[in-house]
Amino acid sequence: MNNYLLIPFLPLAAFLINILLGRNFLKEKAHWVSILAVAGSWVVAVMTLVDTMAGKTINQDLYSWIVSGNFKVSVGFLIDQLTVVMLIVVTTCSTLIHIYSVGYMHGDKGYYRFFAYLSLFTFCMLMLVMANNFLQLYFGWEGVGLCSYFLIGYYFDKKSASDAGKKAFIVNRFGDFGFGIGIFMIFLTFGTIYYEPVFAQAGGFANNTVNFLGYDVHLMTLIALLLFCGSVGKSAQMPLHVWLPDAMEGPTPVSALIHAATMVTAGVFLVARCSPIFSLSETALMVVALTGAITSLFAATIGLVQNDIKRIIAYSTISQLGYMFLACGVGAYSAGVFHLYTHAFFKALLFLCAGSVMHAMAGELNLQKMGGLKKYMPVTYLTMLLASLSIAGVPGFAGFFSKDEILWLAYSGPSPVGKLVWAIGTVVAFLTAFYSFRLIFLTFHGKFRGTHEQEHHLHESPKVMTIPLILLCVGAIASGWVGIPHLLGGGAHFTEFMKPVLGHPEGHGTHSEEWMVMAVSVIAGFSGIGLAALFYLVRTDIPVKLAAGLSGVHKLLFNKYYVDEFYSFLIVRPAIWTAKNILIGITDAKIIEAIVNGVPKAIGGFSQVIRKVQTGFLQHYATIMATGILIIIALMLLR
């Protein structure tokens, strides 16, 4: 048990050392502390995996923080199959991205600060996945949010960056509000916030209802949906997805770690962790499935036409997260987690490759100004190509296995919306392949379209960056092999492994149906790649014509369905108007300053009035005292 403690606390120690000593002592060597710490965590995590595979799970309180009556808050670890998978994903990605950052952040003035935040993030994320109670989960949940806020706004002198940080923070508040109420509801219902008793008792409440605003609401549906609110915010699902693309303002390693591989998947983890609650509510599951499906389709279509290399990958992330929710929503939690796990590798890899490209292009993000980079940066090209093959679902790659499992279970599962989400998922598979390869072709093939200066500057990234790429690439290809389905002669080990926690969903269909589903998704993937090749390699005039011909659609997609504008119109602008015109003083750009200055002004007037009572005049004080005595005596004795 004590070894497991090291997993989160090594990064915490690294954070403390860096934040205290980084500025004056460690400076350029700050990365060593963080890397060693997270690598240490990884080693322990692997040991934990071995233990867990031997069937050893742990649920134990380490430290009681508050004990008051039957209310108890503690730090405790639940280490089971689900946790272990998350641990491996988090520590692996984190380690590699830490190493990559050494090259990427080289020479940055806040070098030590960056690593300190990365370590803090890793700590919070590990606390989140290892929690054995909802409050600790919530602590980690808010912790990763805060780190994400810091890291998105890392270049805080850049306005767009600090705005993006703020946006992420505020949008997430909406989700977390629901999440918080959900936890409170759990406490009210079960009298505890610990997973084990909650999940054990959940079945007993399956038919309970609560009266809410005059309606009888199914209790488990309510709790599940409130929890899902948190997931929607954190995992950037519709309609709270708007923060994630903007979060790309942060340094690329941050995008890879936080906004692709780990933090954003916390929402999926939450749903999987709470599967005993979700499974009790068909409505909630349907909502999860449809939200996932619609988000994945929606994000994928936006991804088709974007030109910003990181944003395409960001939309792709949203889309893939939608896939995971789709899986959870049809009851295939283990398939969702499987996709989470494979996705972490290839998506982190895609981001790091994008970072490598940006590194070579001196920060250029626009696809239209790239092209032909493959001869300059072969390693980046090759790894990114393989990652794209994986995400496109080409057989043999990791993404193929996880995606196929989701689609098959959606098709064959008991969910009433299964067939529908399967159809959407298949379309998304096609779109995913298309935009992924559009990105590859536009970036690496053809002629270079940037300035002469940029062309001169092109170079492959240093080893410290390419080696993590290669290692992640191995993951992007091979991580799926633990879950090869029985159909292809595999053992479906992943599902078997997760069975104690997430159950074993059975598809009800014939072998031929299963072949059909697989074939359709493979065809969708390949036709996506083919179409991309046609558009961007062979007939480069088609996309332009198409965009002109369907200018309305193109514009709609290019502007991301105007969601940001819609929110701006519906929420942001009225809010700003209110702030400006009604609450004078909240107009200041800095949130805290606004809060600190604005609200006192409201109460401040009142304060000024009461303040006048304190005249500085002794007799007035005495008179007030005596009046107090008089009032008390009169009320108590003249009855």
Place this chain on the structure above:
Amino acid sequence: MLAKLFFGYYAAVIILLSLLVVTRKNPVRSVMWMLLLFFHIASLYLFLNAEFIAAIQVIVYAGAILVLFLFVVLLLNLREELKVKRFIGSWPAGLFVSAAILAIVINVIRSFVLVAPPGRYSIEYIKEATHTKALGTILYTEYLFPFEIASLVLLIAIIGAIVLAKRKTRSH
């Protein structure tokens, strides 16, 4: 009956003198009225078989505390003092509050009945042992502890008076 008459006299004079103390413009006169008041209160204590208390009322209150007051009062510029108003502007509020509290308190204690059983220090006992001896005995046995604390309180008073009122500063 005689006792009641005597009480009536003392009560009337005590109240009158108290009023004079708080209403005189000239502080010296207030102090003087207070002196007289303390003597009356001391006599009242004699009525209540508290000779020792009556004695220290005269010695300590009248002899020490009031003299101290007188010294300080003489520091003031009396001529100036007689020119300004004696009450603050909002004196009716003070009057109302104190009168109201008094009314309620009197209403409460008017119906007060002694319920506690009488102790062992009956009038006869005290007469026999003399008041000072009876009081002294329990002061130095039963109430030794508070007595010691009281000595510290007096020590504090000495230190305080020196620290606050000495003229020369002795800073390092």
Place this chain on the structure above:
Amino acid sequence: MPFVMPDLRPVLPEIVMTVLALAILLADLVIKRKETIAFLSIVGVALVTYVLPGSMGTTFNGMFLSDGYSMFFKLIFMLNVILTVLISVKYIVIEKVNFGEYYALILFSTLGMMLMASAGDLIVLYLGLELMALSTYILAGFIRYDIKSNEAAMKYFLLGAFASAFLLYGTSMIYGLTGTTDLKAISAYIVANGLSGNPVLMLSMILFAVAFSFKIAAVPFHMWAPDAYEGAPTSITAFMSVGPKAAGFAVLGRVFLIAFGSVKLEWSAVLVPIAILTMGVGNIVALSQTNIKRMLAYSSIAHAGYILLGIIAGTSDGMASVLTYMLIYAFMNIGAFAVVIMLRSEGFKGDNITDYEGLSKTHPLAAALMLVFMFSLTGIPPTAGFMGKFYVFMSAINAGYTWVVIIAVMFSAISAYFYLRVVMYMYMKEPKETVQLSTSPAIGLALAITVIAVLFIGISPSTVVNLARAAVSGF
């Protein structure tokens, strides 16, 4: 009546304290370096703390009770003395009042508090209270060339004397009613004779409530506090805001839960409005303060309101939460005052909130410490302040005062604005002028103790909470 030598073991800490204070007075005559005296008093107080655990017992016919409850409070007083002495060493040199009597008076005042915490009899209680109060009046006026200090002492003194007259009136009433001044005997007498509805008892209870509310600075008997806190020497402000307040709570708890235990319904009806008003006025008026000492004075008033909830709860859990809160408050408040004191330097007052502008740029460590203390005073986890509030609120909720707690939480949310304003000034504004910090090893030690305690209790409250629960178990 034959004289029997009373058992002196329970009063040993008080005896050591007295000897120490007298020794300091004498040492002042021969020792020219006043830092030595400061050091001596800390060593002496450490000695008192050392003999504290062995002093369990009752003596002087039950007038003096040394139990877990009083011991916990004495621990707070010792802590208060040590921290106050540490932050004073340099400060009183700057204020040019570097006299040995300063330390002696602090010790005498603390002796008074110790007697209050242990008082089992109203006479001892009164004398302890006066010993504490008289010493504190002198300390408040210690900078005698400073008009503000004079004025603070004068206001504090006159109102204090006024309030203790009410205390005496209450004492005389309860004495007349029950024929005794012993707390336990009073309680037994009230129960035995079914006096709980007696108007004289009510009157006496109200007067006690008033006098103790004065000591803890509860509204509307708080009026002295802002002026006295602002005018007094800053180190004494720190001392006053913890020591007499803690002592006030000690006697409030003891008198109300023991002597008036049977009329809990009535006294909670008195204390609940006082608590609400205290939180309200304290937090709201603090918003518009510009002087940090005054702001902390109002903050101290507000905190008294929160702590009152623990008394109102009236359960042993409630009392334990009061003890916990008081200890936490000692750390965080003196910590904050330590930072305030550092800003005072020769020719620079440094008690304006605007003096904190940009402190994070010029003195990042001081700013970070202030940040911790402000967070703690606000009650943001994982600082100790959160724990204090949590336990007090929890005990009040368990005792059925949920609505009062809701109000308390609301006011506590308001408090964030003025605490965090200091933080905002430190971190979000540019420094206007370079502030010189007057640091010394002593104040550094005080800051280290307080900040570690604030964080430690915040992360691991169980030690303190269990200690407090054990302390009230024999109450």
Place this chain on the structure above:
Amino acid sequence: MVPLNWYLMLSATVFMIGVFGFLTRKNIIIMFMSVELMLNGVNISLVAFSHYLQDLRGQILVFFIITVAAAEAAIGLAIIIALFRNKSTAHVDEMNEMKG
């Protein structure tokens, strides 16, 4: 025999006259004397209780009250002198350096 209540009412009256003086007089010294008046009011009731209860505790308390009053007088007057040196006035309404 004079009823106890008479003494109590006398005591309350003296006490409240003291309160009245404290609340209304400008001169600090008179305010202070009003406090002494309040204490005397308490003393009267204590001695009366003591007599009627046939118990000396009340008189012991009076003894201590007089002791403390003496100490209080010394300190209070020292404070007034210190104040008087810095600001030659004994009027409270001229002492409001601090307010709000």
